[in-house]
Amino acid sequence: MGYSVHSMNLITLLQDRLRLALTGLVDDPSPYAAMLKAANDPKHGDYQANCAMSLAKALGKKPPEVAKEIVARLPQDDLFEKVEIAGPGFINLRFRTEWLAAQMQAIALGDRLGITPAVKPKTYVIDFSGPNVAKPLHVGHLRSTIIGDSLCRLLRFLGHKVIGDNHLGDWGLQFGMLLHGYKHHRDDAALQGDPVRELARVYVMLRKKIKPAEDVEDEPANAKNYPPDELAESQAVLAACRQETSKLHAGDPENLKLWKQFMPWAMAEIEAIYKRLDVKFDETLGESHYHSMLADVVRDLRAKGIAQESRGAIAILFGENQPAAIIQSSHGAYTYTTTDLATIRYRVERWNPDEILYVVDFRQALHFQHVYDAARRWGYDQPKYHHVSFGSVLDPKSRKPFKTSEGGAATLEELLNEAVQHAAKMYVQICEERRQRGDEIPELSPGELKQVHEAVGIGAVKYADLCQNRESDYVFSLEKMTSLEGNTATYMQNAYVRNRGIFRKGDENSELYRTHPPPVLLGQPKERALALQLLRFEDALQSAVVDYRPNNVTAYLWDLAKSYSGFYEECPVLKAETPALRQSRLLLCDLTARTIQKGLELLGIRTIERM
């Protein structure tokens, strides 16, 4: 049968058909062709087109008539098995099963699972992670890092040029605090032994000291909460830290030298975590990188009339009763708005990106509005700017965002350790259960075991984060995320392992199914459903990318796992009735495994061959 491979993007494929059918009926068919979705009930076919209803009024006809007309205009070929008009005018489309089978064979070739790279690749700069390097990473940094990394992977896989940039907080007050702390509170012995830890200690100590002063600056009425002498000392320390920061910014040799000394210490710790998380950046250009450009940015913005003097500071105004954005304080200091604008200029000049994504906490929404608005007025209006905002990670006890700066809340490292330990504990428990049942347990070397626990533990944390809609807050629960049940990384990793087990047990070389894919038979409903689900992979990736929502990938994988599970229950693979059926099912298994593996990879989650 000579089915050609069109595009593995089912939605695009169908929309193209619909657009053809609609041409001549309406002036602009695209919005109507877009009214297409996967049917939520198999009774309604595979996909449903919903345009007839809304088109009816414009054409002055009844919806079923319009639907009939559209169906008559659909290209006549072998794509559909059935096209039905139902209800108030839905057009239900069902693919020919033979066509699905042919696609299976086609996408098995090559390593892209049928997904073709973007025809018009775009350039993306993705600004993510951006930790404050003076303090240890904590749960709050998790989301930006994980979501940003996943978006990099997804866009890159779809053929775009991606620059992942870690915009470090390496130049602000936090370093003034370290400088002050180093000069007045350091413990030389501790510094010799473990400089990273000693710096962290000093930082936490100063954070505490400064808090009253900051509280009172926020809200003068808070003054009554503190004893006057404690408050006075706090204010003095804060002033001293600011002084150190200013000196650093002014190029004071001693402070600059210390800064250069502190940086590698601080970075070593952060990089260890990135390595463990398997997160890489193309650039790590922190705030310090832009420092020398800030004066010029302010000058240029003033010269162009975008910024002006206001209440003693240099500010960009956004209309009456709107808060302004300060780009230079009345003391002469630059702000993060200034740095972000300098960063935009740098990025545009260096990469000329089509889009710049900021994977940052939702609380900074107003700041980014200011920055985008200012950047456009400044002339940098060609890139699209997106604040890929996300909600907070909530402490299950307090139901409030995790706080670390003041208290002893978990650092990210502790959290990851806990997750990995939990994975190890689960492993022992499950092995025990299996031993009691008399099952064979794979002999894994200690090294292999460690890899497995790491992949499972870290994967669990990542997946739990990514499978949430990023905009909503979520309650952090180690129990839930490392569970074997439900939509978790462990479940998906195990689905993969179990699938690989079939090939081992059947002594089958999966490589053969990729170079010489056998014909596929989809006689059973579960086989057909699995094939259809496999073909939806590209739709899932596209939907994840257009809204910057990796949870569309996890949702897809979960559906795939369920389709596979149904198939697995009803369709024996190694014991299939005929050799041809066995071959066909092995191909479906292999495609499933590869899709799971690729999907997880695009989320930054590792698969393992055995668990």
Place this chain on the structure above:
RNA sequence: GCCCCCGUAGCUCAGCUGGAUAGAGCAGCGGAUUUCUAAUCCGCCGGUCGCAGGUUCGAAUCCUGCCGGGGGUACCA
């Protein structure tokens, strides 16, 4: 005060460019299964989609108001 976001099953959350009876997971209840295995499967129970209006063939989804929660709101980032 002003601006933004959120309010969906007992719990945790999807769904929100309007579409057919509102979906998962966990918890609860009832069956099937002892395996191609670190995941059993199927069914049931459970919802005035915060409240009230409006738009229309059709609203969890769009608009307005209200209630409740969170966040932001000029010299921190």
